[in-house]
Amino acid sequence: MTAEAEIIAGLQGAGLTGEGEIILEPLTGGVSCDVWKVETPTGPIVVKRPLPQLRVAAEWLAPVERGTSEVRWLRRARGVKPSIAPEVLAELPTGHAFAMRFLPGCPVWKDELMAGRVDVPFAGEVGRGIAAVHAATAHNEGDRADFPNDEMFRALRVDPFLLYVAQHDVELAPALTALADDLSGRKIALVHGDVSPKNILVSADGPVFLDAECAVYGDPAFDLAFCTTHLLLKAVWSGDARLSEAAAALVAAYRTGIDWEDAEEVLLRAGKLTAALLLARVEGKSPAPYLTDPDHKRIVRDQARTLIRAPSPLGELVAHWKRTLP
Numbered sequence: 001m002t003a004e005a006e007i008i009a010g011l012q013g014a015g016l017t018g019e020g021e022i023i024l025e026p027l028t029g030g031v032s033c034d035v036w037k038v039e040t041p042t043g044p045i046v047v048k049r050p051l052p053q054l055r056v057a058a059e060w061l062a063p064v065e066r067g068t069s070e071v072r073w074l075r076r077a078r079g080v081k082p083s084i085a086p087e088v089l090a091e092l093p094t095g096h097a098f099a100m101r102f103l104p105g106c107p108v109w110k111d112e113l114m115a116g117r118v119d120v121p122f123a124g125e126v127g128r129g130i131a132a133v134h135a136a137t138a139h140n141e142g143d144r145a146d147f148p149n150d151e152m153f154r155a156l157r158v159d160p161f162l163l164y165v166a167q168h169d170v171e172l173a174p175a176l177t178a179l180a181d182d183l184s185g186r187k188i189a190l191v192h193g194d195v196s197p198k199n200i201l202v203s204a205d206g207p208v209f210l211d212a213e214c215a216v217y218g219d220p221a222f223d224l225a226f227c228t229t230h231l232l233l234k235a236v237w238s239g240d241a242r243l244s245e246a247a248a249a250l251v252a253a254y255r256t257g258i259d260w261e262d263a264e265e266v267l268l269r270a271g272k273l274t275a276a277l278l279l280a281r282v283e284g285k286s287p288a289p290y291l292t293d294p295d296h297k298r299i300v301r302d303q304a305r306t307l308i309r310a311p312s313p314l315g316e317l318v319a320h321w322k323r324t325l326p
């Protein structure tokens, strides 16, 4: 049976298709899974199926881990606030695929930003949304037990983004290795693991978070740092001050949601992680595809290296971020 036929059979088994023709249309997929929009007589849905092997790092990771953690994250996040994640409709029997509700008319935030449509208050909503999930799951033994994905997080996040750069940079290696150890050791809240503008839909009810394959019980500062990094890189790419303002709004809104520990500590860890992630996006295994201009890379690299050596809390980092060469 083809992948498509298996998916259709699975959807029929779950009672999601009704009578009539079913059309599968591939959505722009990433490296780790197949994603289809499925037109059914009862309305459009999305089916996502992890590929048996990733085309990037960590070939050994079983699809079951990634599919299951994503479904669990989506359900948990909807339990915190229903508008921030798509509704999971069914887990399908083949290949750990699942079906979720298709959100019509919701652009991907990255496309909006790259087209110059920078909605600063929306960035604040993103910060509030991530913080809400972190606050709801902080110091929660049940959530900790539900997301025991340390190995996966190490393979897909810690190794490629922090340790890879450490291995190629003798001077920064001690700081980056210490940061990787600290990140791996903190078990504080449920982390999404891939809060990037390309995984956020812009809906009338605010941000909708997708693509939680890297979800882990860990350090919430990581999600904040990951998303801020993307906005700061795009600020350099476009030179647009509103992207720096969006980063500031994200951090400020997130900060108001921190109720599980001292906010200053979270923001200091997030500042260190952001510095490391910025460097990883110009020197690491997974460079930002749009930062090809050598001047842009230099702007990011010079600031990131300085910040790794002399960390600053994330609010300050963002306030001092330079988008252009001096």
Ligand SMILES: Nc1ncnc2c1ncn2[C@@H]1O[C@H](COP(=O)(O)OP(=O)(O)O)[C@@H](O)[C@H]1O
Binding pocket: 027, 028, 029, 030, 031, 032, 033, 034, 035, 046, 048, 086, 100, 101, 102, 103, 104, 108, 198, 199, 210, 211
């Ligand atoms: N529930 C949904 N409603 C509308 N579009 C979706 C939905 N889920 C995914 N998409 C679209 O499919 C794309 C890929 O989905 P994503 O979960 O990010 O998978 P990948 O791992 O391939 O990046 C998203 O960027 C978005 O455009």
Ligand SMILES: [Mg+2]
Binding pocket: 030, 198, 199, 211
């Ligand atoms: Mg994605």
